[in-house]
Amino acid sequence: APRAAAVPAAMTKLAAALAGACLALQCPATGASLSRPGMLQCNSDIYVGKVQNSSAKGITLDDTTLRYCADRIPELWPNSASSIKTMRMFRSWSPDWEEENRVRSWTALVAYAQENGVKVLVAAPVTCFPKEDEQDWRWTKELMRMLGRDHVMGIAIGNELELLSVSQPRSCVEEVWDGGRLWRLFTQRVAEADKMGFEGVPVTTVFTAKVIYDGYPFANVKGQVLAQDFFVNATRKYGKRFVFVFNIYPYFDSSLKLDPGSTTRCTRAVKKATCWHDGCLGYDAMKLARQRMKALTGHGDLPFWIGEVGWSSPAAVTLPVYMQQCEDFSSLATLRKFYSGFVKWNLSLTGYRPPHQVFYFTMRDSMNYGIQEYFGLLDTCKNDKCKIQTANYTAFEAVEAPIRPKVLQGGILLILACNCLMTLFVWMFVRATRRSSRSLRRQGNAGDAGDSDEEE
Numbered sequence: 001a002p003r004a005a006a007v008p009a010a011m012t013k014l015a016a017a018l019a020g021a022c023l024a025l026q027c028p029a030t031g032a033s034l035s036r037p038g039m040l041q042c043n044s045d046i047y048v049g050k051v052q053n054s055s056a057k058g059i060t061l062d063d064t065t066l067r068y069c070a071d072r073i074p075e076l077w078p079n080s081a082s083s084i085k086t087m088r089m090f091r092s093w094s095p096d097w098e099e100e101n102r103v104r105s106w107t108a109l110v111a112y113a114q115e116n117g118v119k120v121l122v123a124a125p126v127t128c129f130p131k132e133d134e135q136d137w138r139w140t141k142e143l144m145r146m147l148g149r150d151h152v153m154g155i156a157i158g159n160e161l162e163l164l165s166v167s168q169p170r171s172c173v174e175e176v177w178d179g180g181r182l183w184r185l186f187t188q189r190v191a192e193a194d195k196m197g198f199e200g201v202p203v204t205t206v207f208t209a210k211v212i213y214d215g216y217p218f219a220n221v222k223g224q225v226l227a228q229d230f231f232v233n234a235t236r237k238y239g240k241r242f243v244f245v246f247n248i249y250p251y252f253d254s255s256l257k258l259d260p261g262s263t264t265r266c267t268r269a270v271k272k273a274t275c276w277h278d279g280c281l282g283y284d285a286m287k288l289a290r291q292r293m294k295a296l297t298g299h300g301d302l303p304f305w306i307g308e309v310g311w312s313s314p315a316a317v318t319l320p321v322y323m324q325q326c327e328d329f330s331s332l333a334t335l336r337k338f339y340s341g342f343v344k345w346n347l348s349l350t351g352y353r354p355p356h357q358v359f360y361f362t363m364r365d366s367m368n369y370g371i372q373e374y375f376g377l378l379d380t381c382k383n384d385k386c387k388i389q390t391a392n393y394t395a396f397e398a399v400e401a402p403i404r405p406k407v408l409q410g411g412i413l414l415i416l417a418c419n420c421l422m423t424l425f426v427w428m429f430v431r432a433t434r435r436s437s438r439s440l441r442r443q444g445n446a447g448d449a450g451d452s453d454e455e456e
Contacts, residue, residue, distance in 0.1 A: 038112060041076035042378050043395035044386035048340040051082035053347045058086030058121075058359045060308060061109075062376060064366035067097050069381035071108035073363070075116055078377040078386045080343060086153060087113075088121040088307065088359040092139040095132060102139075110146045119153035121359070124189050126158035126182055126205075128172035137189060141196065154202035154243065155193055156307070157186050162211050162225035170223065177226045183233055190238070204243040205230065206307040209285050212246065217292040228296065235297055246289050247308035247361075250274070250281035251316070258322055266326035274311070274338040276345040282309060283349070290352040301353050310361030310375040311338040313387065317371055330374075336388045339377065
């Protein structure tokens, strides 16, 4: 009898151990589905086509998405079925944002990059506030470690610094340019990145097309911007590791005018600003950038990226007033025309080497220095509809990211492992019970035989 009682106790311990093992393997409960945060694409009834040269086209990560919904970055280009493969960031985080959400947002971003094979152009802002710049750089280094070298396509140190003279004190502008602060920070940041294991990763400072038009070969005015001096230093020190990057916006081109004799129509302006061939504003600006790069360095094949190109709908607050009078200019129809042209453009530049990378601006509408912008292909984190859609389109539900093959295989293996463990447990329990029963019967028979002998 004592031996029989010991069997259930042993089996109870075994059952507990098996259950613990199953939980450790994270076996899903019956009926549970395998899923992960994210979205496959936004919803729309408009398809603009396959993204041509998709490996050389990327999208910028707006502040809205990074701050509030990094787990809702679409895997596919809006209104297309092509995968997003590169992404540009403007900052890693902001001191004005919720610190408790930073690591969570980064974790979602890193998972997105790793699962989709996305490479990221990370950012190290340079401003008139050195302490904030240092904090930004610490955050960027932390994010770079999380992403790993395979998912960092470049490091952008500073963005549109030629515009400092428009909004910042002269003392700051002179410190950044005439005092050499930008160049010192640039070389320091690159050296630190190299020590972290990012040797050879492309480096850059991003400029607007303004530096192309305001000087030859590039703008170089003390007290405003010394872009040409910077390019000379960067190409001499880093060679082809340094990338020329320009933000180009046909949307804001100062040459655009309303149609002659009209105060509301802009047919000619829309046509010239939304096309992607010779004679088009954005296209010609890229060719001019190539010309100036060659004039400065003597080389026509240097690394060349477009940091931003995009279209606003509705109208941007900073759009010239006379162009705001033309409703068609910032309409959804014109956004569709511009974006569709971008998608179908094969990156060719007649007579010149095409840009190696072009980033579309941007994923979602967001705030920029306190001003609401509407360049997004989606509007908010809560809306899963693409901005480009027909007026009466109704989406039934969000298109969620599917279960990936590796995740599915892992889940199946875990389920099989749990089933095997439970089968083994049942088999051992039944076997032990049968042995216990036979033992009890033998003991009972022996006892009956003993009683019979005593009676005799």
